[in-house]
Amino acid sequence: MSSKIEYTKPASLIPYSVNFKQSESEMSLSEHLEELRQRAFWSIGALIVSVIVCLVSVKTIVKVLQEPAIGIKFLQFAPGEYFFASLKVATYSGILISSPFIIYQIILFILPGMTRNERKTILPITLSSLMLFVLGLIFGYALIAPAALNFFINYGSEVVEPFWSFEQYFEFIIVLLFSTAIAFQLPIVQVMLGLLKVVSGKTMVSIWRYVILGSTIIGAVLTPSVDPLTQIIMSSIVLVLYFGGAGIVLLIDKSRENITYESKI
Structure with missing residues (x-):
C-alpha cells in the first residue's frame, strides 16, 4: 500500500x-x-x-x-x-x-x-x-x-x-x-440532518407537538435559574430556532426534488 x-x-x-x-x-x-x-x-x-x-x-x-x-x-x-x-x-x-x-x-x-x-x-x-x-x-x-x-x-x-x-x-x-449559544446551534444540526437525508423537513414539521414539549424541557435544562420567565424565553427561542431550521430543510428538500425532476426530463 x-x-x-x-x-x-x-x-x-x-x-x-x-x-x-x-x-x-x-x-x-x-x-x-x-x-x-x-x-x-x-x-x-x-x-x-x-x-x-x-x-x-x-x-x-x-x-x-x-x-x-x-x-x-x-x-x-x-x-x-x-x-x-x-x-x-x-x-x-x-x-x-x-x-x-x-x-x-x-x-x-x-x-x-x-x-x-x-x-x-x-x-x-x-x-x-x-x-x-x-x-x-x-x-x-x-x-x-x-x-x-x-x-x-x-x-x-x-x-x-x-x-x-x-x-x-x-x-x-x-x-x-x-x-x-449552544441552543442557537439547533438549526445547524437540523440542516446537517437534512443534507444527510436522515430527517426530512416535512417530518420535522409534523412532530410539532413533541417539539413544543421538548422545547419546554430543554428550556428548563439549559436555564441555570428556576424563574419561569427565563425558562419561557429560552423555550420560545428554541421553538423559533427549530421551526426556522425546519423551514430551511424544507427549502433544501424542494431544491433537491427540482433537481431530480429536471434530470428526468
Missing part, C-alpha cells in the same frame, strides 16, 4: 485563495503530519496569546460581565476568590476569542481532502454556526441574563440584601451565556 495521499501542500497561516484542481499534489505521510503539527502550533499559540491578552484586561471583562447585575454588590468570601475567578474569566474569554482562528486552521487542514460538494457545504455551515453562536451569546447577555437576574433580585428584595459572591455569579452567567 502506498504511503502517498492526495493533499494540498500549503500550510500557511495567512488566508489565501486556492485553486484545488491545479494545486493538488502528492504529499507524503510525514509532510501531512508536519502540516498537522504546524496547524496545531498556530492554534495553541493563538489560544495562549488570547488568554494572556484577556488576563491583562480582565478587569474590563469583569465589569462587562457584571453589567447585567444592576444594583448588586459583589463580595469576596474566601482568600484569592477574585484572583482564581479572574483566571477563569480570562481562560474562557481567551478560548472564545481564539476559537474562530482555531476553526479556520482546522478547515484549512481538512478542506483540500474534501470533494467539491463537501467544500460547498462545510464553509456555509461553519460560518452560519459561528454567527449563530455569537448571536446566542449576545441574546443571552442582552435579554436572558437581565431577566433572570432581575427575577432573583426582586424576589427577595424585601427580605435579604443582594450581596453576591463574584465566583458564583461568574459561573452562573457563563453557564447561561453558553447554554443560549
Whole structure:
C-alpha cells in the first residue's frame, strides 16, 4: 500500500485563495503530519496569546460581565476568590476569542481532502454556526441574563440584601451565556440532518407537538435559574430556532426534488 495521499501542500497561516484542481499534489505521510503539527502550533499559540491578552484586561471583562447585575454588590468570601475567578474569566474569554482562528486552521487542514460538494457545504455551515453562536451569546447577555437576574433580585428584595459572591455569579452567567449559544446551534444540526437525508423537513414539521414539549424541557435544562420567565424565553427561542431550521430543510428538500425532476426530463 502506498504511503502517498492526495493533499494540498500549503500550510500557511495567512488566508489565501486556492485553486484545488491545479494545486493538488502528492504529499507524503510525514509532510501531512508536519502540516498537522504546524496547524496545531498556530492554534495553541493563538489560544495562549488570547488568554494572556484577556488576563491583562480582565478587569474590563469583569465589569462587562457584571453589567447585567444592576444594583448588586459583589463580595469576596474566601482568600484569592477574585484572583482564581479572574483566571477563569480570562481562560474562557481567551478560548472564545481564539476559537474562530482555531476553526479556520482546522478547515484549512481538512478542506483540500474534501470533494467539491463537501467544500460547498462545510464553509456555509461553519460560518452560519459561528454567527449563530455569537448571536446566542449576545441574546443571552442582552435579554436572558437581565431577566433572570432581575427575577432573583426582586424576589427577595424585601427580605435579604443582594450581596453576591463574584465566583458564583461568574459561573452562573457563563453557564447561561453558553447554554443560549449552544441552543442557537439547533438549526445547524437540523440542516446537517437534512443534507444527510436522515430527517426530512416535512417530518420535522409534523412532530410539532413533541417539539413544543421538548422545547419546554430543554428550556428548563439549559436555564441555570428556576424563574419561569427565563425558562419561557429560552423555550420560545428554541421553538423559533427549530421551526426556522425546519423551514430551511424544507427549502433544501424542494431544491433537491427540482433537481431530480429536471434530470428526468
